[in-house]
Amino acid sequence: MRRILASVGAAAAFFASAGAYAAQPTPWQLSFQPAATGIMEQIIWFERYSLWFITAITLLVLALLAYCIVKFRASANPNPSRTSHHTLIEVIWTVGPVVILLFLAVPSFQLLTAQYSPPEEPKLTLKATANQWNWDYEYQIDEPLSFNSAMLADEDRAEAGKEDVAAYPRLLAVDNEIVVPVSTVVRVLVTASDVIHAFAMPAFGIKTDAVPGRINEIWFKADKEGLYYGQCSELCGKDHAFMPIAIRVVAQSQYDTWLAAAKSDLTGANRALMAEIEGASKVAAAGN
Structure with a gap:
C-alpha cells in the first residue's frame, strides 16, 4: 500500500509541476484516462449517459425480483395463480425497451459516425x-x-x-x-x-x-x-x-x-x- 501511495503521490507531483499535459494508467483507476481528443470526450459523455439507463434498469429489475419473491412466495400463495396474459404488461415490456434502445442507439450511431469522420483532411x-x-x-x-x-x-x-x-x-x-x-x-x-x-x-x-x-x-x-x-x-x-x-x-x-x-x-x-x-x-x- 505504501508503494502504491508513493507512486500516486509522485505522479501527482509531476503533473502538478509540469507545464505539459499527460495521460497514463494510475493505480486503482476505475474510470477512463483524461480525454485528450474530442472523440474521447464524446466517449466519456456516452459512457456516463448510458450509465444512467443501466443503473435505472438494474434497480428496476432488482425491485421487481424482490417484489415477486415476497409477494408470490409459496407460504403466501399455496395455490399458484393461473394468469397467463396481461395486455398492459405486454405493451409496457414491449414498448419500454424499444424506447430505451432508441435513446441509446441515436447517440451511439452519432459517436460511431464521428469516429470515422475526421473534421478535415489529415495533415x-x-x-x-x-x-x-x-x-x-x-x-x-x-x-x-x-x-x-x-x-x-x-x-x-x-x-x-x-x-x-x-x-x-x-x-x-x-x-x-x-x-x-x-x-x-x-x-x-x-x-x-x-x-x-x-x-x-x-x-x-x-x-x-x-x-x-x-x-x-x-x-x-x-x-x-x-x-x-x-x-x-x-x-x-x-x-x-x-x-x-x-x-x-x-x-x-x-x-x-x-x-x-x-x-x-x-x-x-x-x-x-x-x-x-x-x-x-x-x-x-x-x-x-
Whole structure:
C-alpha cells in the first residue's frame, strides 16, 4: 500500500509541476484516462449517459425480483395463480425497451459516425507496423522518416535521460516516442508483420487491430500537448504485456524542429525535444 501511495503521490507531483499535459494508467483507476481528443470526450459523455439507463434498469429489475419473491412466495400463495396474459404488461415490456434502445442507439450511431469522420483532411500520415514485441513507425512525408519503438529497459533509463519514473513509467516508457503536432489531424495506418496485434491509445479514444497483410486506418486530433501512453491490446504472444505505445504531442514549431533533426539524428532530436519540454516545465513551475 505504501508503494502504491508513493507512486500516486509522485505522479501527482509531476503533473502538478509540469507545464505539459499527460495521460497514463494510475493505480486503482476505475474510470477512463483524461480525454485528450474530442472523440474521447464524446466517449466519456456516452459512457456516463448510458450509465444512467443501466443503473435505472438494474434497480428496476432488482425491485421487481424482490417484489415477486415476497409477494408470490409459496407460504403466501399455496395455490399458484393461473394468469397467463396481461395486455398492459405486454405493451409496457414491449414498448419500454424499444424506447430505451432508441435513446441509446441515436447517440451511439452519432459517436460511431464521428469516429470515422475526421473534421478535415489529415495533415500527417503515420504507418504503424506491429512486431513481436515492438513497433515500427514510418512518417509518410516527402522524405520518409522510419524508426523502431520498443519498451525501455530499466538499465537503459539513465542513458536515455528517462530516469523520472513518474513521467516515464515502468513497462510503459519507450526508447523512441511518436512525435506529432498539437491540434493536427493525424492519420494512422496500422498493420502487423507477424501475428494479430492492436494499436490502442486510451486518452485519444482510438483502438484498432493490426492484422498481417491488411491495413486498418484510424485518426486522432490531440488538443493538449503532453506524453500519452497506450499498449498493444490484442494477445500476441509471451511478451504481449511488454509492447507499449507512446505518443508525444508538441507545439507545431517544436515538431518542425524535431522532424528536421530526426531525419539525420533521431536520438539527438529526441534528447533536444525532451530538454526543451522539461526546461519549459521548470520555468512554468517556477512562475507559479
